[in-house]
Structure formats: C-alpha cells, structure tokens
Amino acid sequence: MQRLASRLAGCCLPVLATLALAASASAAPVAGPAGDAFYAPPSPLPAGSAGDLIWYRPTTVNLPGAPASKAWTVLYRSTDSKGAANAVTGTVIVPTTGISGARPIVSYAFGTQGLAPRCAPSRQLSAGTENYEQSNIIAALQKGWAVVSTDYAGYTTGDSPSYLAGVSEGNAVLDIVKAATQIPSVGLSYAAKTAVWGYSQGGQAASFAGERKATYAPGLNLAGVAAGGVPGDFFKTAKYLNGSAGASFLLGGVVGLATEFPDKIPFDELSNDAGKAARDAAKNQCVFETLNAYRNADISSFTKGGESLDELLAIPSVNEVISGQALGTKAIPAPVYQYHGQADEFIPLDQSITLKKAWCAKGVKVKYDLFPSEHIATQTQAPLTVIPWLADRFANRTPPTTCANTAPPPQSTADAPGGDFQVNLDKWQLKGSVYLAKLKQTLALPPTSSFTGSANLSTGLIDGQADITPFATTIKILGLGVKVSLIIEPAGRVNGTINLTDDGRLQMNAVAPVILKIRSFGAFGINFGAGCRTERPVLIPLQFDGSVGRLGNGTFTSVSEASFPQLENCGLYAPILSSLMSGPNQRFTLTEVPPAPKPY
Template sequence: MATRFRSVAARLVCLAVMVVGIGGVPSAAAAPVYPVGEADGFYAAPGDLADYAAGDVVRSRQVAAAGFPGVAWQLLYRSVNSAGVPVAAVTTVLVPAGGGNRPLVSYQPFVNSLGVRCAPSHSLFDGTMQEAPALNLLLARGWAVAVPDHLGPTSAYGAARLGGTLTLDGIRAVQRFAPAGLAASPVGMAGYSGGGMATGFAAALAPKYAPELPIVGAAQGGVPVNLATLARDVGSTPNQLFGLGFAAAVGLEREYPDRVRLEPRLNPAGLALRDRIANACATEIIDAGANRRLSDVFTGGALDDDPATAQVLRENSIQDFDGVPRVPVYQWHGTDDVVSPQAVRDVTGRYCRAGTPVRLDMIPGADHGAAMLAGAPRALDYLADRFAGRPAPSTC
C-alpha cells in the first residue's frame, strides 16, 4: 500500500506546470471546455438553489459503504463558486457504528482530474481513489469522515480557493444533517498536495467565511502554496507529468472564464490535448501529456504577460492570500520536494507572526511522495491530540 500511495503522491508535483502559459487577449470565439455533465440526477442543482443558505443540505441519500465500516451518506449542499454564484456541491460522509457527536474529519483527497466521473463521491466506491483504504485508519479511531468533491460541479482542478469554500460548506452540511448525529462534533481537516491546498484555504478562509464551525485543527502536507512559483520551477522542460499541469490550466479557465482564456494561445497540438483530457481522470491525463513541455502546446508567452491571469494565480495561492488560520496547524513538507519548501516556510512564518500555533515538520531528504508517507501518521496523531483538548505544539 505504501508503494501505491507514493506513486499517487508523485503525480501531484506538477499541479501548476502549465499555468505559466495561460493568458493573452480573449477572442470572441474562445471559451472554456467543460466536462460532460453528471448523468446522475442526484447532483443536479434545483431551480431554487439561491434560496438556500451556504451549507444547507438540498438533498441526501444513503449509499452502500463498500470497503468501510458503518454507514455512508451523500449530501448535495449549497455553496458558491469563485464569482460568488450559488453552486450545488456534494460531500460523502462515513460514520462508523457508535454514538453521535464523535470527532469529524473533513478529508480533502488529492484529486487531479477534469472529468466529473473522477470526483471523490464516485472514486471512493469504485476503486479508483487509491488513498481510500487509508480512510479506514480514521474510522478505526471512531472518527466520522467527510470527503467533499472539492473541485466543484465543473471539476475545476487548480482552483484552490474554491476548494476551501466547498470544504467549509461541506462541513456545515454534514453538521446540519441530523441522521449523521454530528451536529456538535469537533472538526479537524486534513489533506495532502492538492488536497492540502483545499485544506489550507479552508483553514485560512474559516475565520471570516465560517467562524461558527467548531474546527480544532488542520493538518496539511506537501502544499503548493504558490502556483506561479511551482510553474516556474517545473514547467520549462519535458516532464512525464506535464498533463497534470495542463489540466490545472483547463480547470482554472473553467472557474474563471472571463479572466483566463487558453484557446487564443494554444497551437493545434494544445487544442487537441485540451479536448482529449476534458473528461479525463488522472491516469488518462498523465498518459495524454507525458513528456511534453510548454512550447509543444502553446504559441508563446509567460505568466507575467497577462495581469488578469497573474491575479487568478495569486488568488489561488495560499502564500498570497492574506487570511490567517485561527486554529492550530500541522504542516509537513519534504526538504527535497520540487514543491518549494522555502515558500512553505515563508507561509508558516507569517502564520506564526499572526499568533497561529503551527508545527512545521520539514522531513529531511524527502521528495513529494516520501514526505506524504512520513507525515501522514503524525498528522493523525496531531488531530487526535486536538480532539482530546491537549495544548497545540508549535515550532514558531
């Protein structure tokens, strides 16, 4: 299992490879390419969605908890996208047998896909979420687990701030869903890499967006805290995982269609790649884009060419977001990670100066995959201590 988790984590290092090439002047014909819609009517937003409050449950269903103990539900709830427009989102909640108001962990998977069929609400149960068996470690502690589809209804891969918002509203939904018995549960959040981005944004957004939530701590690892930095670090040469970065650009265009436009800057190969992966999951994306580089799909240009695109990247980079978590944070990162360790240190320093207790573990010699494996057990113990009310450690 460790080898498989390492393989999955290694796929995440190129989250922003291709975003250095997005931008330029939109043309009238340019438009985002969205995924094929969800065929299951459960996911459909009702016409009166705007009448619901953020985090309200629109509909629910019990699902077979294959591979997990206890009972599972899926909740459709009201949230908002990056433009403040109401959207319907889904979270899956797993509750082991026993009494109510047990600790609740919102776990944000490292979803790196563009097809809605790849969302956690599907992949948890169809065998395609490779880290899914590890959720049993949380359930074995007696914790309930919520797993939001934090890329949203258009699978906007790369839109990290959206992921934070959907995570917080997903927690609200779970606590408002009476059958789960979690209304008074203390809440922890956890995620690695892309899931760490959603977790980190949720922690930083919570003081203003969801101050009522009883969040006691967040554990986030391998977080790309600056998309532009990551793009510069890994985007200029052929890369086996090039497709993942390109997919992040497609996802950002979906979430910011008035500010990010790919089509005016894509050459024929780039247009073909975009269309090929528009509904793809991670493995398909990796295969389609393997060993390409910027010049293979773009006609030229860089991040700073387009101020609107540069602003979108800043808005989705934790390092540039001025919000600060008001709950204890456990952050872990490999010293040999291509995802900038120094940027993580800088964010931690800012949080420390603001008074947030942060324990930062820099794991010597670890790359992106190795760091995940080394830090995950510590993250679980860290959340267990927060649930137990123990004082939060700090390396500030």
C-alpha cells in the same frame, strides 16, 4: 379524473418535487434521485445559505480495513470564487461504533484525482476505485471520527472542474461539514470539534479553508488544519512543474482556473490546437492517466504563438488570477500541522517553507515536519504523524509549534526537472523475518537492516541494494539448541519491473539475490567452519499488486517464498544442515519503512 391524476403523479412526481424544492424559501433536505440524476442540481437552486443540504442518499464505500460505517452521498450549497452560489457533491462516512460525546469530524480534502467526472472522490469511493488516498480515510475512521469529503465544484455537476481555484475549494471543504449534520438521523453536530486535512491539491484546499474560516464559516468549531504538499505560491509552483515529470498538474491548473475565471484566462484565445486537444483529453482522464501522458511537457507547445510560461504569467489578467491563489495572506484561527517531502518533485520545498514562516508571523501555531521522500511517498506516510496530531487537537492538548526554529531552511533533494518520474528510497529501514520451513522457526531481521534504491516509474525498472545486519539466533541440530550467526549477504542488486497503472495500481515484480551464510559459536562442540554457505544465491521474489493507497503509513510489505539451495563448506555438518535448511517454502516477510520526518 382520479385515474388521470394518478398518471400525472406517477410520471411527473420527480419534476414536481424539484420545482417545489426550488420554490421553497427554506426547503428541508430530501432524499436525492437514483443514478446519475443525483449529480444534476435543481435549477434554480433552492433558496438558502452556504452549507445547506439540498439532497442526500445512502451509499456504500469500499475501503478495505475500515471499520463498519454508514455512508451517504450529498448535494449541498456552496460558493464559488466570485461569491456566486453553486451546488457541490461529496461523501459523508460515519463509523457505527459508539463514541462518547459529540463525534469529531474530519473534513478530508482530496488531492488531485483527475478532471473526469468518474474520478471524483464520491464516485470512486462508491465504486471501490479510490486507489490513492484510501489509507488516510481509513486511519481517521479507525479512530471513530466521522469523515466528510467534498468533490469540489464542477467535477460531478455537469460543469467543468474548478481545479486549484483556492477560494472555491476552501468553501466546499467548509460547507460540507454543515451539510453533513443536516442528514436526518446522522448523529453529527455542527458544534462538534472539526479538523481539516488535505495533501497536494487537498493541502491547498485545506489551507484556504483555514484562512477563510473566520469570515466564511465563523460558527464552525475548527480544532486544527493538517496540510501537506501545499502549493502556496502558484508562480513558483508553475515554473517548477513546467517541463517536469509533473507537467500534467500545470495543465490541470490552467484548465481549472480558466474554467473558474474564463474572462481573465481565455483558454481558447491563448491555446493552439494541441492545447485544446490536451484540455479535452485531460477532462476525460484520472490523475495517473494525465500524469503519464504529459510528463515533461512544456506549456509553450500548447500556446497559440508559442508563448512561454513567463510570457503567459505576465498577462495582467492571468497574473491577477494566479496572484489570487496565494496562501499565507491570512491567519488560520487554529493550530496547523504542515508537512512536505524534501525530495518533492511536484511542489517546490522553498515556497512551502515561506508559507510556514508567513503563518508563523501572523501568530499561527505551526508544527512543520519535513519527510525524506518525494511527493507520492510522502502522501502515503502522512497518517503516521497526522492522526496523532489530530487526536491531540480533539483532546484539547497544547499544540506544538516549530515557529521558533531559526535553523537554515532545508534544501530540496528532488531530482532535476525534465527527468524520469521515480521514487528514491534512501536507507529505508528493512524490517521482517525469515521462516525456515523444515525447522518451523521464524527468524526476525535485526532493526539496523536497510534498503537503498529507486523505483523508476517512467522506465518501469526498480533497482536497489539491501543491507541486512548479521544476527545471532538459535537453531535446533540433533535436538540441541545451537547458537549461530546468520549472514544474509547480497549477491547482486535488487532488480525488476515496477508499474503504476492509469487506475492507480502499483505492480512490482523484482528479485533480490542473496547468499545465506552460517557461522557457529562452537556450542556443544559443533563448528561449521568459516565458509558454510548456500552453494548458489537464494532468489527472493519481491512482488506487489494493489492500489497505491495500500502503501498506508509509507511502508511497503512483500510476503514471498523462496527455495534454499544446498549448503556447502560446512564440514561434517553439511548434510545435516542441508536437510534442515535447504528446500522450498522458505518464507520471507519484508517491510520497508521510511525514515521518520524531521521537524523544522
């Protein structure tokens, strides 16, 4: 009998544990199963309330540059758009460094990662493949803040993802804060100051979380909401995306909303075979795979009768769902930092301005910043402004607001829909240095240097022009410190190839040809003459191969080596200068810094 009982316990203990958990009226969270079984919620769900932790397990996250931290994957209760209980997964990361008082919490709402289960943030953070928003997570952890991030409903739990279903997303963003505090020995308090931060889809989720906080999570100590690239008006956003470089986001939105509201958006009845195939493909792809596959696609190609987007939006049940995703209908009971790219080719600028005004009219203290870049570049620039703003909210400083701004609304500078997917760099500051190998001197470029160009991710070509201001420096000649003026003059346009891979890696291989000119100030009687220069262009390689997330703070840094040709037209000093300045191993460190955002 004892032997039989032992066998039953060994083979059935996981099942018995799940049944016991489901039967309990107020089951305490338990350690979750290993492997993919973690993502299969118990059925029925254990009784409880939204935000209750169901189970958890320790995990590791691969975030280069992040401080030492402990991390857990969690499964917790939440609520869908129709008020039904569901189970959602996510990640909790807590720095191991001490912090005085209750550790602040940032509920980070990820932007579009793709509809496939492998693309969910918790899976990518554990696998080390989160190549898009890692800089934002790292920046928050470096402040000593805990970071919690939801996977949103349906992405990992065997259901289809509820992409862009705002109420469900907002609920999941709020509920994971409560769930995180229930992990044994986690050291987090639900009373701690909490901020919500997200961009793009994450900006929508963060905004819904803010608008729902008062009624859905009244006990949450919400200190602020940072929301960028927010699609607050789905009618305008859908029309902006259709037939554009970002058409894949419209496809994802249709799939997600049809999943959340199948009775109101009957996907199979509305779509043709191409539409069904696109849905099935998208549900097995991550964001950049889908982005590349459906660039400039028109939704009429996927509808059963060739119906246009306007015709679909006019269907009463579809219109009802789309109207239900509108933001700006409620006040957010905390300060808001809203930001957007003036050249955003995915989310229209005008509807973002309208959202800001709607919140301001309801008494929300909104600080609005306008970045000069398109959608992805704006996302990478965010930590420069979001992190200080969050720090001020956690420190109880008076929140700034631009609600009183009466200037005319800014106009979009985005490329026309239907074209290539490209990042335009307009007069980005060019910082850096040149290391002269033989002289063992590092010469800093003047801060007024700039770069203007474009990276066309559709054609795979990069093109641009560097403008480096002449600068004075001192070099050693015959033991004398000779003051000279160096001119790094373009000898052609920067050109090469650039590629954004399906897994979110940016690969660039370009060359910047320049002529190096030297002018002497005549000190110690040394004069090179007006024509002293390299006899042919210096070819500066610009290379990068890494995750898009490594473009943290919006900057791009390239460290490369070049060979300097012999110098000519330098008078009597040509042999000496050539021996000192020509040859291999001359190192260039160049960083492109975007213009600062402007308040509106």
